[in-house]
Amino acid sequence: MRRKRLLGGLAxxxxxLAATALWTSAYVKSPAQAAADARxxxxxxLTAPVERRVLSDTVVTRGTVSASQTVxxxxxxxxxxxxxxxxxxxxxxxxxxxxPAGRVLLEVSGRPLFALRGSLPVYRDLKxxxxxxxxRQLQGALRDLGHPTGTDRPGVFGxxxxxxxxxxxxxxxxEPVTTDGSAADTARADVKRAQxxxxxxxxxxxxxxxxxxxxxxxxxxxxxxxxxxxVSGPMVPASEVVFLSGFPxxxxxxxxxxxxxxxxxxxxxxxxRLVVSGSLSLQDxxxxxxxxxxxxxxxxxxDELTGTVARVADVPTxxxxxxxxxxxxxDGGQGGEGYAVTVTPGSPLPARLAGQDVRLTIEAxxxxxxxxxxxxxxxxxGADSRTTVTVLDxxxxxxxxxxxxxxxxxxxTAVTPVGGxxxxxxxKVVVGVAQGSGAAR
Numbered sequence: 001m002r003r004k005r006l007l008g009g010l011a012x013x014x015x016x017l018a019a020t021a022l023w024t025s026a027y028v029k030s031p032a033q034a035a036a037d038a039r040x041x042x043x044x045x046l047t048a049p050v051e052r053r054v055l056s057d058t059v060v061t062r063g064t065v066s067a068s069q070t071v072x073x074x075x076x077x078x079x080x081x082x083x084x085x086x087x088x089x090x091x092x093x094x095x096x097x098x099x100p101a102g103r104v105l106l107e108v109s110g111r112p113l114f115a116l117r118g119s120l121p122v123y124r125d126l127k128x129x130x131x132x133x134x135x136r137q138l139q140g141a142l143r144d145l146g147h148p149t150g151t152d153r154p155g156v157f158g159x160x161x162x163x164x165x166x167x168x169x170x171x172x173x174x175e176p177v178t179t180d181g182s183a184a185d186t187a188r189a190d191v192k193r194a195q196x197x198x199x200x201x202x203x204x205x206x207x208x209x210x211x212x213x214x215x216x217x218x219x220x221x222x223x224x225x226x227x228x229x230x231v232s233g234p235m236v237p238a239s240e241v242v243f244l245s246g247f248p249x250x251x252x253x254x255x256x257x258x259x260x261x262x263x264x265x266x267x268x269x270x271x272x273r274l275v276v277s278g279s280l281s282l283q284d285x286x287x288x289x290x291x292x293x294x295x296x297x298x299x300x301x302x303d304e305l306t307g308t309v310a311r312v313a314d315v316p317t318x319x320x321x322x323x324x325x326x327x328x329x330x331d332g333g334q335g336g337e338g339y340a341v342t343v344t345p346g347s348p349l350p351a352r353l354a355g356q357d358v359r360l361t362i363e364a365x366x367x368x369x370x371x372x373x374x375x376x377x378x379x380x381x382g383a384d385s386r387t388t389v390t391v392l393d394x395x396x397x398x399x400x401x402x403x404x405x406x407x408x409x410x411x412x413t414a415v416t417p418v419g420g421x422x423x424x425x426x427x428k429v430v431v432g433v434a435q436g437s438g439a440a441r
Contacts, residue, residue: 047428056366057409063278067270075262086262098248116141118243129231176234187225194218244271274349279338287364295361313340378429390430
């Protein structure tokens with residue numbers, strides 16, 4: 001029993017001593033070991049592979065899809081009978097609606113307001129006898145709608161144009177406004193008087209001289225009648241027509257209400273090919289030039305199309321300014337100053353994109369084909385002005401290779417080895433140093 005107790009005590013003491021030694025080794029450190037543990041871990045090299053890829057540098061901004069022409073329709077020149085203020089009597093379109101040429105949009109004080117094809121804005125009443133580019137434009141618009149202008153010379157409002165104008169108003173269901181015909185009425189009366197005077201002289205057997213004078217008076221009266229008739233007849237008042245560059249056009253907004261006084265802005269309509277207007281910061285402006293490719297993407301509809309930069313403004317505009325068309329200061333909602341950029345789509349944009357905010361990705365530069373690229377962080381410049389990359393071999397050996405840099409984009413730079421140096425896709429280049437031995441390579 002004593003021997004057993006002695007052996008048990010020795011075994012328990014051994015366990016206690018082992019536990020004490022283990023605790024001491026884990027939690028009790030010498031000053032040298034504590035200092036060693038406090039030192040930073042060894043540095044580890046970070047690498048990235050050399051690649052071959054098509055490299056492009058892009059600029060991303062926001063834009064708005066709008067028509068190349070936007071026109072505010074006003075009631076200028078329209079007046080009701082008796083000098084009363086003009087009143088909207090009919091509204092034939094709704095906001096967002098598209099419409100063809102020749103369509104009546106509104107009626108003001110019983111008179112129509114319709115749209116015709118043309119790029120020159122109306123600035124005067126188009127009357128018989130008038131001539132100019134605006135008359136030539138009217139004649140072309142009438143012919144487009146199936147109303148020929150006969151033998152009238154281009155740009156001259158003659159009898160054929162009068163017949164075409166009368167046919168247009170008949171087609172839209174209104175009587176045309178005519179010029180003051182009092183001069184023509186007076187001239188007709190003068191012709192009748194001159195004819196009667198000649199007939200009397202001939203009947204009385206008057207002298208040849210008197211009959212000659214009478215014939216001359218009749219010829220003058222007929223000439224005056226022809227002139228008076230050439231400037232009388234159906235006309236197109238400036239208040240009844242708006243010229244738009246292309247159809248179908250679109251009603252962007254509508255402020256006219258039946259019974260309300262015809263104000264300064266009855267409606268806003270747009271026409272022409274849809275384009276995209278955006279804005280660039282000063283830093284991005286230097287990267288973007290006409291002719292560069294653009295990807296247009298709508299998050300609302302999912303439409304993605306391509307186009308080209310048509311124009312970059314030289315002068316910045318401030319958001320909220322009056323310049324809000326294709327040449328204006330749209331800044332994609334970013335605020336502040338920006339340089340307007342206009343994008344022309346490669347194919348016609350669908351009408352559903354009109355007025356939408358879209359994302360523009362502009363390809364500012366491209367290698368055009370696959371090139372050797374490395375991360376930008378792999379490029380270094382030494383005191384000797386040489387640009388180099390450092391290659392890490394499988395053995396851990398580092399090689400410094402001089403390179404010539406090219407296009408940059410998406411965090412990469414195109415490189416070309418200099419002096420016959422060897423750099424291949426798949427080689428590992430040093431991009432940085434990480435703390436700790438667990439960093440990935």
